[in-house]
Amino acid sequence: MVLGLLIVAFPLYLALIASTHTAQAIAQAPMPMLPGGHMLENYAAVLGGSGGSGASNAPVGRMMWVSLVTAMAITVGKIAVSLLSAFALVYFRFPLRGLVFWAIFVTLMLPVEVRIAPTYQVVADLGLLNSYAGLTVPLIASATATFLFRQFFLTVPDELVEAARMDGAGPMRFFFDILLPLSKTSIAALFVIQFIYGWNQYLWPLLATTSEDMYPVVVGIRRMMAGGDSGNQWNLVMATAVLAMLPPTLVVVLMQRWFVKGLVDTEK
């Protein structure tokens, strides 16, 4: 078990160590295994964008911001859209309801990569490249989340709906007063998953952005590596990587309290 843990943790440790040394120190043959003295210097350099001779030296601070905004927009958008569509699917009778459900379900089976070319075309035609809208909107629709919420809503007893009707709660009132509070555990879980998903988007931002100030940090890391042999300032790359890891970690740590709470009082 300890061995397994070490195997998982070692690259992380290495990244952390590397981000505290000068570029020269890392490049030497046995890489130093103990923290060096250049941590603050490196991180300041990375955040401020004075990275020196790398292929790209856009400020990481800006990238983090872009990443944060897109990840949040994707997460919040996804949850809102799928909550509402699941609500419609479960509680309203409308023509072709079954067909709509299956249409949503089928998109589960299409990976993003399959529809990336047409999506790019659409976004480009709409002039949304290099904008937050272009980065987020195509990723908001989520069959997975819709499906999950639908399954959850189906477990809510009918009598609760009827009690709310007797109490005079209209559909939206029922949604906000009763369904939403009951789903908060599922929402918390989805929030974590979708935030990490949004944060780690790589392929789509790579296509949809061309200007440096719209790079999310994940793409930014890639751009910092020159692709050639010498120029990589590994200390800075590693510092950026460590920074890029922070927000998802933070989200998991913060939302964990919710998870535990949700697990302790399973209520329906």
Place this chain on the structure above:
Amino acid sequence: MAAISLQNIVKRYGHGAKANQVLHGISADIADGEFIVIVGPSGCGKSTLLRMVAGLEEVSEGQISIGGRVVNDVEPADRDIAMVFQNYALYPHMSVFDNMAYGLKIAKVPKAEIEQRVHKAAGILELEPFLQRTPRQLSGGQRQRVAMGRAIVRQPQAFLFDEPLSNLDAKLRAQTRLEIQKLHRELGVTSLFVTHDQVEAMTLAQRMIVMNAGRVEQMGTPEQVYGKPASSFVASFIGSPPMNLLSGQASGASFTIGGQTLALPAAAPRDGALVLGLRPEHCQISADGLWPLAVETVEMLGAERLVHGRLGGALFTVRIDATLVPPQLGQTVKLSAAPAQLHWFDNSTGQRVDA
């Protein structure tokens, strides 16, 4: 408070030839302040009927009016009624207070009045100490009271109960039954109570509606239903253990069943194929009895014993006081019954036949 009137209520699911009719024209008039119990076996349509009064199911045909107003197309919340569900249907994430106040909040009742009404209801139901708890922290009986509290605070024209006691254990059920009775005495609100338990029906009802297969079999006071069942179904459904029903041929003062001819204490209302009904508690074992009963088993219930045996090949049960010496198994004893305790039903329709 209001009278409720049901006129020729029909319910069918589906359309056209595939339609499945579950209620076949139910009519009933319920007076203001009356406590009515609708009782019947599962699947007889009693819950459907209640849900139609509540507005949770559409009325296929007929008319429902509450307090003189036809409510067929009125939303449940606007019918001025309150419902207690079988599994209580409390909002799990809200405190007891919020559960009870939710309907009033939506109706935009002023805050001070909500407070006052909820506290009053909580006082009646002894829920004051639990107002800030969530339903999951309460026991079954307490949840049941919260569900009733939620109905009370709305000060409705009528209460609808959908088997509210069936999730409680036997002891609590008896206790809650008394509480519901007391509550009805205090509030005097018209109540419709659905149950499949005939004991609940007998104890709670001022009048009861016995339903079977989507039809009303009998409507009347518990005394009428018990004492003069309108059909063999009612006879066997109400009363525990159920009434003994023997089908045979009547001819004057004799009744032939399974090749055995029994002498009757009084002549049958008519000759021919009839069903004879006699409650287990209405016959005695006595030496000068007319009917021979071959005893098969004897059950001890505490205050009384049930003697099961065969009479003319058919199963027959007699209830005797536990202080009497019980008959031996395999013994044949003589039974006697008062003429007034015999019930006669038509063999094919099951309808009561009176002389």
